[in-house]
Amino acid sequence: MKPLALRPQQMKRSGIREILEIAVRTPGCIRLEVGEPNFPTPAHIIEAAHRAAQEGKTRYTLSAGIIPLREALVEKVRRFNGLDIGVENVIVTPGSTYSLFNAFEVLLEPGDEVLVPDPGWPTYDTQITLAGGVTTRYPLYQANGFRPAVADLEKMITPKTKVIVMCNPSNPTGAVSTEDEIRQIVELAQRYDLYVISDEVYEELIFEGKPTTAARFDPERVISIYSFSKTYSMTGWRVGYAIAPNPIATWMARACEPNVACASEPNQWAALAALTGPQEVVGEMRQAYQRRRDLVCDVLKEKGLFQYMPNGAFYIMIDVSQAQMDSYDFCKELLKVKQVACAPGATFGPSASGLVRVSLATAEDDLVEGVRRLCDFVEERAVSLKTAAVR
Numbered sequence: 469m470k471p472l473a474l475r476p477q478q479m480k481r482s483g484i485r486e487i488l489e490i491a492v493r494t495p496g497c498i499r500l501e502v503g504e505p506n507f508p509t510p511a512h513i514i515e516a517a518h519r520a521a522q523e524g525k526t527r528y529t530l531s532a533g534i535i536p537l538r539e540a541l542v543e544k545v546r547r548f549n550g551l552d553i554g555v556e557n558v559i560v561t562p563g564s565t566y567s568l569f570n571a572f573e574v575l576l577e578p579g580d581e582v583l584v585p586d587p588g589w590p591t592y593d594t595q596i597t598l599a600g601g602v603t604t605r606y607p608l609y610q611a612n613g614f615r616p617a618v619a620d621l622e623k624m625i626t627p628k629t630k631v632i633v634m635c636n637p638s639n640p641t642g643a644v645s646t647e648d649e650i651r652q653i654v655e656l657a658q659r660y661d662l663y664v665i666s667d668e669v670y671e672e673l674i675f676e677g678k679p680t681t682a683a684r685f686d687p688e689r690v691i692s693i694y695s696f697s698k699t700y701s702m703t704g705w706r707v708g709y710a711i712a713p714n715p716i717a718t719w720m721a722r723a724c725e726p727n728v729a730c731a732s733e734p735n736q737w738a739a740l741a742a743l744t745g746p747q748e749v750v751g752e753m754r755q756a757y758q759r760r761r762d763l764v765c766d767v768l769k770e771k772g773l774f775q776y777m778p779n780g781a782f783y784i785m786i787d788v789s790q791a792q793m794d795s796y797d798f799c800k801e802l803l804k805v806k807q808v809a810c811a812p813g814a815t816f817g818p819s820a821s822g823l824v825r826v827s828l829a830t831a832e833d834d835l836v837e838g839v840r841r842l843c844d845f846v847e848e849r850a851v852s853l854k855t856a857a858v859r
C-alpha cells in the first residue's frame with residue numbers, strides 16, 4: 469500500500485498524555501499532570517446552553533460564530549484588552565486550540581519558521597508540524613523568571629522566520645511578562661517584519677501584575693488567542709476565539725468552513741452567558757489558584773526545592789535535577805513509587821529536561837500531599853545517589 473502522509477507521523481507525542489494514560493490506570497493516584505480546572509462550569513452558563521438547545525439553537529452557525537457572541541467579544545476586548553476592532557475581526561472556534569491551528573494554517577508556507585518558547589505548550593510544535601512549518605525554540609531562562617528576553621529571541625531569527633509565538637501568562641511556567649517586555653517583542657517583530665501569535669488564554673488568571681495585550685502595540689501584525697476554557701472552567705465546551713486583523717481574519721474564518729464548519733451553537737450561547745453574566749466566579753477561581761500556588765511554594769520552601777513564584781496561570785515548574793533522572797523516567801517512577809502524576813519537563817522543550825510541571829488545578833489537600841510526596845521522592849533519590857557514590 470502507498471505510504472501514509474508523513475506530517476502526522478512527525479508529530480511528537482505529548483508527555484502529558486503519556487503520563488495521563490498511566491495515571492488513569494493507577495488506583496488512588498494524585499493527578500497533577502493535566503491543566504484542567506477542577507471547578508464545575510457555573511450554573512447560569514449551563515442553563516444558557518440548555519435554554520438555547522430547547523429554543524432550537526442547535527444549527528450550524530456562521531463559520532466565525534454567532535453575531536451576538538462576536539458583538540459581546542468586540543465589547544470585551546475593547547474594555548479588557550484595549551483593542552478597537554469590529555465583529556469581522558472576531559473568529560469563534562471550537563476551543564482556542566483550533567484558533568491557534570487556524571492562525572498557523574493562514575500564515576505558514578511549507579518550511580516557514582516559527583519561534584516558540586522553550587519551555588512552552590507542546591501543542592504549538594505539533595500544530596506547526598501539521599501546518600508544514602518548522603519550529604525554532606527560543607529559550608526562557610529561570611534566571612529571568614522564565615520571561616522571554618528580546619536578545620534571546622533575536623538570536624534565533626533567520627531569513628525563514630515568519631511568526632513569533634508568545635504565551636502570556638505561560639503554560640507551563642506561570643510566568644507573566646511585563647508590559648515593557650511584551651512591547652519590546654512586538655517591536656522586534658516589526659523590525660524583522662514577523663507576525664506575532666499571542667496566546668493569552670490565561671489572561672484572567674494573573675495573581676500579581678496586569679495582563680498585557682500584545683496586539684495593543686501593533687494590531688496589524690498580532691493575532692490574539694483567547695478561550696472560555698480556563699476563565700470560566702469550560703474546557704469541555706470547546707469555545708475559544710481569535711482576534712485578528714484583516715485580511716488574516718477573513719482567511720481564518722474561511723479556513724474554519726472546511727475544517728470545523730463552526731463551534732457548537734448551544735455552546736456559543738453558553739459562552740455569551742459566561743461573558744455577560746456574573747463575573748465574581750472568575751475572581752473566586754483566581755483566588756483559589758493563588759492560594760494553591762502559595763501552599764505549593766510553602767511546601768517547596770520547607771523541602772528546599774523552592775525556585776520561583778509563578779505569577780499567573782495554574783502551573784509551577786519544579787526543579788528535580790537532584791534526582792539525576794530524565795524527566796520522563798522521573799515522572800514514571802514517581803507514579804509507581806509515590807502514586808503522584810505530574811508532567812515531564814522535556815515535553816515542553818529540551819531546556820526543561822530537569823524540571824517537572826505541576827498543575828494547580830487540583831483540590832488543595834491532594835495538591836499539597838502530591839507535592840510533598842514529590843519532594844520526598846527527590847530527597848530519597850538524592851540520598852541514595854550520595855550513598856552509592858560513597859560506596
Ligand SMILES: Cc1ncc(COP(=O)(O)O)c(C=O)c1O
Pocket residue numbers: 503562563564565566589635638639667669694695696697703706707708
Ligand atoms: C497555553 C494554552 N493555549 C491554548 C490552550 C487551548 O485551550 P482550549 O482549546 O481549551 O481553548 C491551552 C490548553 O491547555 C493552553 O494551555
